Amino acid sequence: MFMLQNLLPKEQKKVLEQEYYVRLATVVALTLAGAVIIGCVALVPAYMQVAGEMRLSEETYELHQKDVEDNNSLVEEVSQSLSMLTFLEEKYSQEKLTTLLDEIFKERPSGITITGFSYKRYDSVLALQGIASTRDLVVPFARALEANQYFEKAPVPISNLAKNTNLDFSLSIVLAEQVKKQ
Secondary structure, three states: OOOOOOOOOHHHHHHHHHHHHHHHHHHHHHHHHHHHHHHHHHHHHHHHHHHHHHHHHHHHHHHHHHHHHHHHHHHHHHHHHHHHHHHHHHHHHHHHHHHHHHHHHHHOOOOEEEEEEEEEOOOOEEEEEEEEEEHHHHHHHHHHHHHOOOEEEOOOOHHHHOOOEEEEEEEEEEEOHHHHHO
């Protein structure tokens, strides 16, 4: 084979070599810029979708915030209603208790003194304590209470009949069904 001889002088070779590297750097820079531009253009639809979803989620968040505010006011109204209901229930319970005590005092014979009572609203039992001048007054008093429309049972414990006079007694009076329902 035969060899090509380099006919260009050294200075021109240097200039050509510099031009080659400048062209190479330009091509690499343009290729890189083109790739970045193509990548950005490819990301535009994804960006638009994400931006739309963010707007939608912000609107949904605002709607839920309004619902939460509405729920807070609703919870406050329910709380106020519950407190009113509790107040009315206690007032009604006191009126019911007054009626029951009036009925007990109507049935009470003259030799019996009522010393105390307790009322368990949820058990519908009225516990009554008192002193009877004679033991013969306790059983008829209990029977009179059982005959009353407001009371179902008024059992007399045997321990209540231990003494003949000045006897301490207690009765657990069960309310009638009609009174329990009220």
